[in-house]
Amino acid sequence: MTTTFKIIVFYCCLGISFFSNAQTLDVWLQGTVSNKNKTTNKKLKNIWVSNGDTLVKTDKKGFFKIPVKKGQVLFPILPSGYGHSNTKKWWYNIPSDFDSNTKIEIDFELQEIQEKKAFKFLAIGDIQVGDTNELLQATQSILKELLNRNDFEFSIYLGDLVNDTPELFLPLKKLVDDIKQPSWVVYGNHDRNFNTDKKNQSNLFRDNFGPDTYAFFRNNVLFVSLNSITPEGKYGYKGMYQDNQITFLSQLLKTVDPNQPIVISQHIPFVSMKNKQDIINILNPFKNVLFLTGHTHTAFRNNIKMPSGNIIHELTAGAVCGNWWTGQKNWEGIPLSLMSCGTPKGYFEIDFNNNNYSINYKGIDLPNSKQFSVWLGDYNGEPLSPLSKTNEFYVNVFSGSDSTKVSIKLSNQDIIYLKKERITDPFVNYIKRSQKEEKSPDKNSKKSPYLRTKSRHIWKGVFPNNLEKGYHKIEVLIQDPKLLDIKQSLWILKP
Incomplete structure (x- = not known):
């Protein structure tokens, strides 16, 4: 039909x-x-x-x-x-x-269609393919993974499907349409057509993927997509809502109750929008608002308090291209593309149940249990090292926020509580040093840019000085109001 x-x-x-x-x-x-x-x-x-x-x-x-x-x-x-x-x-x-x-x-x-109280959808940050080779990398990583998943109802692509290459819209849409679950697409700053005037830059996007502003209800949740891009000059842009965005959202929300669960998707993070107060004024009465955004190629979460006391929860979902399809390629030709916050390339799963939701990070081709990384050696050392002489260690929780608590239980049942720090992820720091020393990547791979970003989700801890030499089994516990508890055991080596 x-x-x-x-x-x-x-x-x-x-x-x-x-x-x-x-x-x-x-x-x-x-x-x-x-x-x-x-x-x-x-x-x-x-x-x-x-x-x-x-x-x-x-x-x-x-x-x-x-x-x-x-x-x-x-x-x-x-x-x-x-x-x-x-x-x-x-x-x-x-x-x-x-x-x-x-x-x-x-x-x-x-x-x-059948309505459900419990359902899962996917929030997918920037694919951002710039040429046919990167499109091939996308087909053999993120798109192949989605093609073979049967456990979600739909997906939302959070903008920058391409990297200033709108001629790739047609083959990319064909691939996305081959995935049996429906998809919704957000307009990004790199999805513009620069071969026309700025008023018509979004026309090719609209021809292929539909409106840049729209809404739909699914299982009694209201989903809204907004265009966060306002062009400046021929190539520039700013994160600003245009009048029609504000009008559309204002009119739409007059039709629903303040208790209505609302998910708003756009490309640029809400906290970076120049006129976000206009949207806050509209959302102020609403008690259950989730923003999904992309753009930064890093994953992070924010809580924005409104004058009413209601909270906007923002999830910036990172990028499935990671650090722009760069880094050492694996044996299948797919780049590592570790994001500058230390998060592996991937996307988020959002599980709704009776209007409440939880989030979960899913690294591409990684198991669901891979929710964090642990660095045990010296900060300027190498991965897969024994415990540092200072007994310091780092845990990067990919979905972490200011509401996240991280602790370690030792085999004697003692508990170490970690402290959140704003530093460069040690794995990213290692890649940066390796590139500077020209140890990696190889000639068939691209160097990763922007490796100075300080991650928003790293916790630091210190093991006790009386820890005996040898292997010790520990248990990592991660708790957060929007995450299912993460509990995982592993070994550390005290040299």
């Missing part, structure tokens, strides 16, 4: 509910939203439809009428219990030659 578009002359007047910041426009488009299956095509009432600015609701016969202008993208806002009949093309781009003489009726076809 596909979304149907018919160009017809349509003269009847419709009484339709709508929110609008663009009511002065004299060009209108109309259509229907339907629930289509093998035998029937039932029109659906009270379904919101938007152009990324204005919101209108279908009447009792399933009809809507909305003001539009060139360059906008039209889409229905899925209610819970519905999905798109055609997950590969669920939107309608307003034609460049659209004018008041063009009469178009659109039928957005939806289908019923």
Whole structure:
């Protein structure tokens, strides 16, 4: 089944509910939203439809009428219990030659899906492929892993699908569409087309992946995607919401309760947005807000307190390309790409259950148990070393935040509590030294840039001075309100 578009002359007047910041426009488009299956095509009432600015609701016969202008993208806002009949093309781009003489009726076809109280979706940071070789690396790492997973409902790609190479949109979309679970895509600063003026830089993205501003409900959670990119000059940009983003979010949230769980996805971290206060003012009454972002190629979490006392939880999901597809390649030709915060390339799993959620980091081709790294030797030493002479050691918790507690239990049941520090990850420090000394990577691999970043999720501890020589079994315990408890045993060697 596909979304149907018919160009017809349509003269009847419709009484339709709508929110609008663009009511002065004299060009209108109309259509229907339907629930289509093998035998029937039932029109659906009270379904919101938007152009990324204005919101209108279908009447009792399933009809809507909305003001539009060139360059906008039209889409229905899925209610819970519905999905798109055609997950590969669920939107309608307003034609460049659209004018008041063009009469178009659109039928957005939806289908019923099962609602769940417990479900998992994936938050996927920058793929950022810059050429066909990097696209191949993506197919044999992140995309292959997703292609063979059956335990999630959908994924959200958090922008920068390409690296200023929009000609790769078409093959990348084909690969993403081959993954059976639906995907939603966010617009990033490297997804722009610089062969046009700044007003139209997002057109190729919209043609391939749909609107840069949209929303849908899934299992009674509201998901919203915002465009965080405002162009400056031909190549520049700033993290700023444009007026239509603010209007869209404001209108949409007037339709839901303050207890509504809300997940907002955008590319640039919320804490870095220049006019984030405008969004805080809108979100202030809401008690359960999660922001998902990318852009920084590092993973970190923030809690932003609003005037009401409600908290915005922000998860910056890192990048599945890691440090831009750089570093020593493995035997299959995939670069190490360790992020500058010490996190392996990967993505986040978000598990909702009765409107509450937990998060889990998933390194590509790594087991689910790989939630942290441990450095035992001298800080300027090498990996896989015995305990340092100072007995100091470091634990990097990839999902860690200021709310995370890290402790070590010794075999005699003594407990060591670690202290959070803002330092460069020791594994990243090792790679930096190796590159400077030209020990790695080899000539077939690319050196990693930006290795001075101080990680936001490292904890430092010190073992007792009376620790005897030899191997000691220890237990690492990591606790956080948004994580399932992480408990893992390992050995350390006291020389």
